[in-house]
Amino acid sequence: MLGGTVRGSTVRLxxxxxxxxxxxxxxxADMRVRAxxxxxxIGEPAMQxxxxxxxxxxxxxxxxxxxxxxxxxSLIGMAAVRFSGAPAADTxxxxxxxxxxxxxxxxxxxxxxxxxxRWIFDVCHLRVADIDLPADNIAGLRIATKxxxxxxxxGHAVHYRDGRWHDEHQxxxxxxTWDAGWGKTQREYATPLGEELAx
Amino acid sequence: xxxxxxxxxxxxxxxxxxxxxxxxxxxxxLEPEATRFWGxxxxxxxxxxxxxxxxxxxxxxxxxxxxxxxxxxxxxxxxIFDIDWITRDAESGIFIGRSDLYGRGIASEAVRLRTAFxxxxxxxxxxxxxxxxxxxxxxxANEKGGYQQMGRxxxxxxxxxxxxxxxxGEVFAPGQGIPGDG
Numbered sequence: 001m002l003g004g005t006v007r008g009s010t011v012r013l014x015x016x017x018x019x020x021x022x023x024x025x026x027x028x029a030d031m032r033v034r035a036x037x038x039x040x041x042i043g044e045p046a047m048q049x050x051x052x053x054x055x056x057x058x059x060x061x062x063x064x065x066x067x068x069x070x071x072x073x074s075l076i077g078m079a080a081v082r083f084s085g086a087p088a089a090d091t092x093x094x095x096x097x098x099x100x101x102x103x104x105x106x107x108x109x110x111x112x113x114x115x116x117x118r119w120i121f122d123v124c125h126l127r128v129a130d131i132d133l134p135a136d137n138i139a140g141l142r143i144a145t146k147x148x149x150x151x152x153x154x155g156h157a158v159h160y161r162d163g164r165w166h167d168e169h170q171x172x173x174x175x176x177t178w179d180a181g182w183g184k185t186q187r188e189y190a191t192p193l194g195e196e197l198a199x
Numbered sequence: 200x201x202x203x204x205x206x207x208x209x210x211x212x213x214x215x216x217x218x219x220x221x222x223x224x225x226x227x228x229l230e231p232e233a234t235r236f237w238g239x240x241x242x243x244x245x246x247x248x249x250x251x252x253x254x255x256x257x258x259x260x261x262x263x264x265x266x267x268x269x270x271x272x273x274x275x276x277x278x279i280f281d282i283d284w285i286t287r288d289a290e291s292g293i294f295i296g297r298s299d300l301y302g303r304g305i306a307s308e309a310v311r312l313r314t315a316f317x318x319x320x321x322x323x324x325x326x327x328x329x330x331x332x333x334x335x336x337x338x339x340a341n342e343k344g345g346y347q348q349m350g351r352x353x354x355x356x357x358x359x360x361x362x363x364x365x366x367x368g369e370v371f372a373p374g375q376g377i378p379g380d381g
Contacts, residue, residue, distance in 0.1 A: 128354075135380045136380065151350075153351070156371075158286065158325070159286065160285075165380070
């Protein structure tokens with residue numbers, strides 16, 4: 001599935017389009033992005049026609065939701081989640097999360113992550129979100145920790161690059177953690193609906 | 200891929216799966232005795248779908264499946280899947296469908312054979328898995344095969360009136376060590 005609009009304070013998760021695909025291609029071939037671990041591997045570099053096929057496949061996949069991330073009228077990243085535990089899925093994996101390296105250290109990553117988790121916990125009211133991050137993805141781990149993720153497992157020597165092995169942090173965040181830390185301030189609709197039956 | 204025949208100890212062997220094995224396994228996965236730590240006993244049992252699933256497994260370049268035999272009886276299945284041929288890492292799984300044969304060490308021997316194949320024939324470096332914490336038999340079988348805990352996932356799923364945690368394990372090929380950066 002493709003995701004619709006979710007607004008953050010500086011970013012907007014929005015429907016991916018064919019026009020976004022050249023940027024997806026560029027990120028897929030950028031070693032800085034790929035070093036982010038599984039969340040940075042959008043797909044292997046490919047022809048434009050292949051990216052179009054991938055977009056069509058993403059649209060068909062019922063357990064996956066894909067967004068482009070925009071800011072200041074530009075495309076700055078992409079994100080994808082995958083529901084886990086069908087048919088009664090109440091858990092979601094953050095499977096892709098990419099911010100354009102040219103936009104790093106601008107706060108977009110944090111705002112996009114917070115916005116994505118508002119969709120996960122406030123809109124969908126899911127029970128758990130999971131993410132796997134290499135031990136050297138410092139920015140990713142910092143954002144996850146700030147959101148409230150906790151490590152439940154440490155996979156040893158999972159990722160190889162720059163001539164050495166890196167461990168993998170397997171992290172999860174529960175709905176209770178979201179509600180305690182962000183539930184009061186991060187609401188999609190600030191005012192709940194009233195009882196409309198009286199109309 | 201479908202795995203080759205490997206004969207083990209105490210009458211246990213891993214054998215190349217057949218479509219008949221696959222259909223028998225689908226029936227086991229509908230029985231409460233064998234699925235307390237498995238799925239929710241829902242499936243499509245059409246032969247066409249099972250054939251398609253079997254063919255998909257057989258053609259997959261990133262997984263290897265075996266039937267587990269005890270003497271001359273098919274009793275379960277095991278496999279290595281999601282193989283990453285670049286990092287030489289994979290996930291493993293096992294299912295004993297014949298609940299009347301639990302406690303005879305069949306799973307332990309199957310895990311031993313599977314793990315040895317991963318190192319000696321596939322050249323893998325690491326294999327990991329998820330096992331329900333309360334599934335003591337499966338966990339012990341994997342621990343005897345060298346798997347060590349790398350974490351626990353609390354409240355993984357709610358079934359039959361209680362939450363269930365998952366045990367996460369990993370095992371490394373001899374000489375690989377654990378050269379991580381935590």
